[in-house]
Amino acid sequence: VAHISTGVEYALHCLLYLAEPASAAPAGARDLAQLQGIPAEYVAKVFTRLEKARLVIASEGLRGGFRLARPAAAISVLDVIDAIDGEKPLFDCREIRGSCALVTRTAWKPRGTCAIHAVMLEAEARMREALAAHSLADLAARVAAKLPAGFGDEVADWLATRAAARAANRRTPATKVKS
Amino acid sequence: VAHISTGVEYALHCLLYLAEPASAAPAGARDLAQLQGIPAEYVAKVFTRLEKARLVIASEGLRGGFRLARPAAAISVLDVIDAIDGEKPLFDCREIRGSCALVTRTAWKPRGTCAIHAVMLEAEARMREALAAHSLADLAARVAAKLPAGFGDEVADWLATRAAARAANRRTPATKVKS
DNA sequence: GCGATGTTACTCGGATACTAACTGTCCGAGTAAGCCAGG
DNA sequence: CCTGGCTTACTCGGACAGTTAGTATCCGAGTAACATCGC
Numbered sequence: 001v002a003h004i005s006t007g008v009e010y011a012l013h014c015l016l017y018l019a020e021p022a023s024a025a026p027a028g029a030r031d032l033a034q035l036q037g038i039p040a041e042y043v044a045k046v047f048t049r050l051e052k053a054r055l056v057i058a059s060e061g062l063r064g065g066f067r068l069a070r071p072a073a074a075i076s077v078l079d080v081i082d083a084i085d086g087e088k089p090l091f092d093c094r095e096i097r098g099s100c101a102l103v104t105r106t107a108w109k110p111r112g113t114c115a116i117h118a119v120m121l122e123a124e125a126r127m128r129e130a131l132a133a134h135s136l137a138d139l140a141a142r143v144a145a146k147l148p149a150g151f152g153d154e155v156a157d158w159l160a161t162r163a164a165a166r167a168a169n170r171r172t173p174a175t176k177v178k179s
Numbered sequence: 180v181a182h183i184s185t186g187v188e189y190a191l192h193c194l195l196y197l198a199e200p201a202s203a204a205p206a207g208a209r210d211l212a213q214l215q216g217i218p219a220e221y222v223a224k225v226f227t228r229l230e231k232a233r234l235v236i237a238s239e240g241l242r243g244g245f246r247l248a249r250p251a252a253a254i255s256v257l258d259v260i261d262a263i264d265g266e267k268p269l270f271d272c273r274e275i276r277g278s279c280a281l282v283t284r285t286a287w288k289p290r291g292t293c294a295i296h297a298v299m300l301e302a303e304a305r306m307r308e309a310l311a312a313h314s315l316a317d318l319a320a321r322v323a324a325k326l327p328a329g330f331g332d333e334v335a336d337w338l339a340t341r342a343a344a345r346a347a348n349r350r351t352p353a354t355k356v357k358s
Numbered sequence: 359g360c361g362a363t364g365t366t367a368c369t370c371g372g373a374t375a376c377t378a379a380c381t382g383t384c385c386g387a388g389t390a391a392g393c394c395a396g397g
Numbered sequence: 398c399c400t401g402g403c404t405t406a407c408t409c410g411g412a413c414a415g416t417t418a419g420t421a422t423c424c425g426a427g428t429a430a431c432a433t434c435g436c
Contacts (some may be wrong), residue, residue, distance in 0.1 A: 001267070001271070001380085001417075001418060001419095002182075002267065002268060002269060002270050002271050002343060003181075003182030003269050003270070004299060005379095005381085006271040006273065006380080006381070007380085007381085008270075009270070009272070009273060009275065009295065010275075012295050013275050013295070013320065016295075023285065024201065028407085028408070028409095029408085029409080030408085034280070035280050035281070036275050036278055036279050036280070037278035037279070037280065038275060038278070039381085039382060039383080041382070041383055041384075042381070042382055042383080043381095044408090044409065044410080044412080045381095045382090045410090045411090047409085048409075048410060048411080051409090051410095052331065058408090058409065058410095059390090059408085059409095060388065060389055060390080060406055060408060060409055061388075061389035061390035061407080061408060061409090062389075062391050062392090062405085062408070062412095063390070063391070063407085063408085063410095064389080064390075064407080064408045064409070065409095070271070070316075070418075077298055078407095079296075081392075083279070086186070088180065089181055089183065090181060090182050090183055090306075091181050091182070091183040091187075091188070091287055092180070092185075093188070094185070096188065096189075096192050096215050096216075099216035099218070100214065100215050101213070101214050101215070101216065102214070102330070102333055102337060102360045106327075108326075108327055110325070111265065111325075112325065115318050115321045115325075116191050116195075116256075116318065117344050119256055119309075119310065119313050119318070120183060122309050123306045123307075123309035123310045124306070125268075125309075126305040126306055126308070126309045127302045127303070127305055127306040128301035128302075130298075130301050130304075130305045131298065131299075131302045132183060134298050135359065139294050139298070141296065142294045143294050146289070146290075146291065146294075148285075148287055151281070154281055157282060158280065161414090166216055167405085171188050180378075180419085184419065184420085185419085185420070186419085186420085207368085207369070208369085208370080208371095209368090209369085218420085218421060218422080220421070220422055220423075221420070221421055221422080223369090223370065223371080224371085224372090224420095224422095226370085227370075227372080230370090230371095234370065237369090237370065237371095238369085238370095238429090239369060239370060239425075239427065239428055239429080240368080240369060240428040240429035240430075240432075241366085241367075241368055241369070241371090241428075241429045242368085242369085242428075242429070243368080243369045243370070243428080244370095245370095252427090295372080297363060299426050341409090345367095345368085
């Protein structure tokens with residue numbers, strides 16, 4: 001319902017985990033989602049859009065995953081929002097001036113941008129400035145300052161444990177021939 | 180689809196017509212809507228909300244209508260938006276931090292506002308500042324500067340013509356008694 | 359001539375359908391890794 | 398011991414429903430004004 005959708009929130013949280021320097025190896029979307037208790041398939045859908053916007057690079061196949069396409073300091077919050085929500089305008093002017101009965105009768109035509117639209121565009125510009133002023137690295141540092149010491153290592157351990165469990169689940173590898 | 184709804188646009192256009200000093204008499208919602216070619220019933224619904232927010236005062240009965248409750252310089256664009264869209268937040272944080280698997284296992288609890296939420300709140304504050312900086316009088320003056328001279332008089336004439344037509348439509352007033 | 363009164367129809371106000379977008383879910387194509395057989 | 402090939406199942410990618418909010422519309426209650434009727 002809000003202008004900035006939930007997908008942006010999911011993407012930002014996942015990207016903050018990816019911004020950790022320890023995450024040199026690509027992280028899978030499923031792991032990141034289950035780590036935070038959010039729908040895994042939806043996260044994959046969101047990361048698809050991030051990949052189209054050239055913000056992350058996808059590695060396919062086994063042990064595949066996503067990694068940042070640029071340094072975390074070079075990705076702003078606004079980039080993420082535009083990549084997912086599609087640069088949706090804050091306000092779509094319907095040019096009501098042109099439908100005014102007095103205007104249509106006379107030969108006068110409105111020129112320039114609508115005054116109301118101009119105010120909205122200015123507000124949108126201020127909002128975008130504030131969103132572009134913060135980068136992923138900035139957010140990651142601010143979050144890390146609040147977390148307990150050694151939290152990044154715990155995250156790495158959790159991911160490693162999950163990978164080990166998946167490897168162990170690989171039962172009786174290939175003792176059977178075809179058909 | 181946009182965050183600032185179409186109802187806000189309708190309301191602002193109508194309020195600009197009401198902000199004209201010539202509109203000392205209350206103007207009906209139907210006249211204002213048909214003057215601009217927008218749905219009349221929807222305008223009435225929107226003005227209902229404006230009246231609940233104490234921005235306009237409704238005069239009921241015949242020749243009724245709306246007039247501004249305060250001087251046009253004391254009503255900001257933000258007031259109109261909040262009155263109609265209900266101060267909807269730009270972003271609703273779902274507190275994903277609390278759902279993190281590592282956080283739920285340990286006894287650590289996140290405190291303060293989420294860093295992502297803080298960025299969004301700052302952007303929203305900048306946007307609201309820009310919207311609150313412009314008043315109805317300011318917009319009306321800027322619009323009047325672009326319009327041809329004597330446009331306000333034409334609007335008054337148009338409204339008077341409509342009123343006269345309605346009066347003429349009142350045929351054979353009451354020559355018939357009951358039943 | 360003046361006042362009370364009934365009619366009028368026009369006003370606002372809330373309750374009711376329709377449309378579109380976001381959220382969430384599912385299934386299919388592609389591919390890097392790992393095991394096994396053969397040399 | 399080394400190399401080639403094959404199975405594996407896990408990955409991303411796009412296509413498919415459910416639900417909520419906004420948009421537009423309709424009908425009912427209330428009321429100020431007007432013309433009429435009585436005094």
